[in-house]
Amino acid sequence: MARKHITPGKIRLTEVAKLAGVSPITASRFFRNPDALSAGKRARVESAAKELGYVPNLAARALASQRTEVIGVLIPSLTNNVFADVLRGIYDALDGSRYSIQLANTRYSILQEERLLRLFLAQKPAGLIVTGINQTADSRRIMETVDCPIVQIMEVGPSPIDMMIGFSHFDAAKAAIAHLLAQGNRRIGFLGARMDPRVQRRLDGYRAAMTEAALFDPQLIVTTAIPTSVTLGGTLFADLLAKTPDIDAVFCVNDDLALGALFECKRRHVAVPEQMAIVGFNDLEFMASSEPTLSSVRTNRYEMGRNAAMMVIETLEGRRPTDPVVDLGFSVMERQSSARRS
Amino acid sequence: MARKHITPGKIRLTEVAKLAGVSPITASRFFRNPDALSAGKRARVESAAKELGYVPNLAARALASQRTEVIGVLIPSLTNNVFADVLRGIYDALDGSRYSIQLANTRYSILQEERLLRLFLAQKPAGLIVTGINQTADSRRIMETVDCPIVQIMEVGPSPIDMMIGFSHFDAAKAAIAHLLAQGNRRIGFLGARMDPRVQRRLDGYRAAMTEAALFDPQLIVTTAIPTSVTLGGTLFADLLAKTPDIDAVFCVNDDLALGALFECKRRHVAVPEQMAIVGFNDLEFMASSEPTLSSVRTNRYEMGRNAAMMVIETLEGRRPTDPVVDLGFSVMERQSSARRS
DNA sequence: CAATCGCTTGGTAGCGCTGTCAATATCGGT
DNA sequence: ACCGATATTGACAGCGCTACCAAGCGATTG
Numbered sequence: 032m033a034r035k036h037i038t039p040g041k042i043r044l045t046e047v048a049k050l051a052g053v054s055p056i057t058a059s060r061f062f063r064n065p066d067a068l069s070a071g072k073r074a075r076v077e078s079a080a081k082e083l084g085y086v087p088n089l090a091a092r093a094l095a096s097q098r099t100e101v102i103g104v105l106i107p108s109l110t111n112n113v114f115a116d117v118l119r120g121i122y123d124a125l126d127g128s129r130y131s132i133q134l135a136n137t138r139y140s141i142l143q144e145e146r147l148l149r150l151f152l153a154q155k156p157a158g159l160i161v162t163g164i165n166q167t168a169d170s171r172r173i174m175e176t177v178d179c180p181i182v183q184i185m186e187v188g189p190s191p192i193d194m195m196i197g198f199s200h201f202d203a204a205k206a207a208i209a210h211l212l213a214q215g216n217r218r219i220g221f222l223g224a225r226m227d228p229r230v231q232r233r234l235d236g237y238r239a240a241m242t243e244a245a246l247f248d249p250q251l252i253v254t255t256a257i258p259t260s261v262t263l264g265g266t267l268f269a270d271l272l273a274k275t276p277d278i279d280a281v282f283c284v285n286d287d288l289a290l291g292a293l294f295e296c297k298r299r300h301v302a303v304p305e306q307m308a309i310v311g312f313n314d315l316e317f318m319a320s321s322e323p324t325l326s327s328v329r330t331n332r333y334e335m336g337r338n339a340a341m342m343v344i345e346t347l348e349g350r351r352p353t354d355p356v357v358d359l360g361f362s363v364m365e366r367q368s369s370a371r372r373s
Numbered sequence: 374m375a376r377k378h379i380t381p382g383k384i385r386l387t388e389v390a391k392l393a394g395v396s397p398i399t400a401s402r403f404f405r406n407p408d409a410l411s412a413g414k415r416a417r418v419e420s421a422a423k424e425l426g427y428v429p430n431l432a433a434r435a436l437a438s439q440r441t442e443v444i445g446v447l448i449p450s451l452t453n454n455v456f457a458d459v460l461r462g463i464y465d466a467l468d469g470s471r472y473s474i475q476l477a478n479t480r481y482s483i484l485q486e487e488r489l490l491r492l493f494l495a496q497k498p499a500g501l502i503v504t505g506i507n508q509t510a511d512s513r514r515i516m517e518t519v520d521c522p523i524v525q526i527m528e529v530g531p532s533p534i535d536m537m538i539g540f541s542h543f544d545a546a547k548a549a550i551a552h553l554l555a556q557g558n559r560r561i562g563f564l565g566a567r568m569d570p571r572v573q574r575r576l577d578g579y580r581a582a583m584t585e586a587a588l589f590d591p592q593l594i595v596t597t598a599i600p601t602s603v604t605l606g607g608t609l610f611a612d613l614l615a616k617t618p619d620i621d622a623v624f625c626v627n628d629d630l631a632l633g634a635l636f637e638c639k640r641r642h643v644a645v646p647e648q649m650a651i652v653g654f655n656d657l658e659f660m661a662s663s664e665p666t667l668s669s670v671r672t673n674r675y676e677m678g679r680n681a682a683m684m685v686i687e688t689l690e691g692r693r694p695t696d697p698v699v700d701l702g703f704s705v706m707e708r709q710s711s712a713r714r715s
Numbered sequence: 716c717a718a719t720c721g722c723t724t725g726g727t728a729g730c731g732c733t734g735t736c737a738a739t740a741t742c743g744g745t
Numbered sequence: 746a747c748c749g750a751t752a753t754t755g756a757c758a759g760c761g762c763t764a765c766c767a768a769g770c771g772a773t774t775g
Contacts, residue, residue, distance in 0.1 A: 086492070086495035088436070088495075088496075089432075089496055090431075090432045090433075090435035090436040090496070091436050093432035094430070094432040094436050099432065109457055109460050110457055110458070110461055112457075115451055115452055118451050119452055119478075122451060122478055131475065132476070133473070133475075134474070134476060136464055149428075150428070153428035154430075154431055260658050260659075260662075261658055261659035261663075262658065262659075262661065264662075265662050287659070290659065291659075291662055294662055297664035316602050316603055316604065317602075317604075317629070317632065317633075319604065320602075320604040320606075320607050320633055321603075321636050322637075322639035322640045
C-alpha cells in the first residue's frame, strides 16, 4: 500500500455518482456535456453535486483528457494602459465560461515570447492569444503545428498563423497626419518611444503621409527606445523643438507622450493649438477631458480583447468565425488640440 | 485496453530516467529537490532532460502531489493603474521561480471575491494574495482554515488572516491634509470616487485631520460610487465648487481625479496653486511632469506586489518572514500644486 | 565485529478523472 | 413481431507523476 488512504470528507466524482445513483462516468458527462444525459439522471446528478458542494479536480481532468481549459495570453507589458484594456476585454469574455487565463509578460522581447510559448504549449492550452505579428521564425513554426486556436491581436497583417484581430497602425498614423495636414499644418513632428513593431509601423504611416505631401524631413522625427511616460513626452518634445524650432504640429505615438508634450507647451507658454497642434494615439480616457482637449486616434482595445477571447471560445466549441481576420479599425478624434487656427 | 497506446515521441519522466540510467523516482526528485541526489546522478539526469527537451506535466504533478504551484491573486480591478503596478511587482517576483499566477478580478465585490476564493481553493493553490482587509465573514473563515500562505495587500490593519503588506490609508490621507493645512489652507475640499473600503479610510483620515483643526464641514465633501476617471475629477470638482465656492484647496482620493480637477481649474481660469491647491493620491508617474506639477501621496505599489509574492514564496520554502505584517508607509510629495501662496 | 546511523535509491500503488468501446434501452417503420 | 437506428449508460484501464516505505550501502562507534 502506497499512501494514506482516502481522506474521509473528500468529495470526488465517485461520491456524487453514488449519491445520484449513477456510474461515475455518467456523472462526469453531466459536467462536460449535460445534453447527453436523460433528463432524470441529469437532475439527480445536479442536485447531488450541489448537495455535496462538489468541485471538479482540474488537475485530474487535465491529466485524463490530455488537455486543459486554460487560454494562454502573451502580452508585452503589464504597465501599459493599452494592454490593461485588452486584458479587461479578455477577462470579461471568459467570465462565467469554463475557461481560465494564464497570463505571461514578454517584456517586448520576442525571444522571451518564444520561451514562454514553449512553456505554455507543454501544458496543452485550450487556446492562445499572442500580441502582434512579429514572432520569431521558431515561434511561428511551433504555433503553426500546434492544434489549438490561436489569435494574434493588436494589429492585422498578411498570413495569420490562425486568426487575427486588430487594426492597421500604418493606416491609423497616416490618417492622423492627414488630419493635421488638412488643418493646415506643414511642419509636423513625430515623437516616438519604445519603438516596438507597432510603433514602427506608425512611423512608417507618418513617413508615407508626409512624403506624399512632399513635406517629409527626417529632422522632424525624434524617437527613443526608452519606455513611454508623460515625463518622456515632455523631454522628447523639448528635443524636437531644439532640433526643429519651426514645427507647427506634433504627432505622438501614444497619449502619454501627447500629454507630456502638452504640459511642456504650457511650461514654455506655447499656445495649443494656436502655435502648436498635438495629436496622440489610443484615445485614453483623459484625452477628452484635458484642457485643451487632446486629439487622438481611437482604437478599440476592449473590443479587441473581448473578441479575441470569443474567437478562441467559438473555435473550441466548433463554431469557428467565418472570417479569421478581423479589422477593428480606428477613428481620428478631432479635438481642440488640433483645431484649425482661426 | 482503454485507449490508444503510448504516443511514440512523447517525452515523459520515464524516458528521461531511462536515458539517465536511473529510476523514474530519482529523476522526479531531481526536479523537485536536486540536493537529495548524488552529484553523479544529478548530472546524468540533468543532461538527459536537456537532451530530450523534457518539460514536466504539471497536471500529473498536481494530481499526484495533491498541490499545485499556482499562486492565486484576487484584485478588484484590472483597469486601475494602481493594480497594474502591484501586478507587475508580483509577476516580477515570480519570474524565474517555479510558481505561476492565477489572476481573478473581483470587480470590487466581496461576494464575487468569496465565489472566486472557493473556486481557487478547490484547486489547492500554493499560496494566495488578496486585496484589502474587508472580506466576508465566510471568506475569512475559509481562508483561516486553509493550509497555504496568504498575504493581504494594499493596506495594513489589525488581525491579519496570515500575512499582510500595505500602508495606512487613514494616516496617508491625514498626512496629506496636514500638509495642506501647513501651507495655510483652511477650506479644504474632499473629492472621492468609487468609495471602496480603502477610499473610505482616506475619507476617515481627512475627517480626522479636519476635525482636529476645527475646520471640518460636511459641505466640503463630494463623493460618488462611480468608478474614477479624469473626466469625473473635473465633474466632481465642478460640483464641489458649486456647493462651496470658497474652498482654497482640494484633496482628491486618487491622481486621476486630481488631474481632472487641475484641468477644470484651467478651464475656469482658476490659478493653481495661487487660488486653488490640489493634492492627489498614489503619485502616478504623470503627477511629477504636469504643469504645474501635482502634489500627491506616494505609495509603494510595485514593492507591495513584489514583497507580497516574495513573502508567499519564502513561506513555502520554509523561510517564513519574521514579521507577518509589513507597513510600507507612504510619503507626501509636495509639488507646485500645493505650494504656499507668496 | 555487531550495532547503529545517515544518506541515497528504488518499488509499489495510487491521485481523480475521462477516452474508448461495448452493452443496453428505446423507438419508428414495415 | 422483427429489424436496424439512435439515445443512454457503464466497465475498464490508464493519463504522468509522486507519497510512502523499505532496502542498500558505507561510515562510525563501543
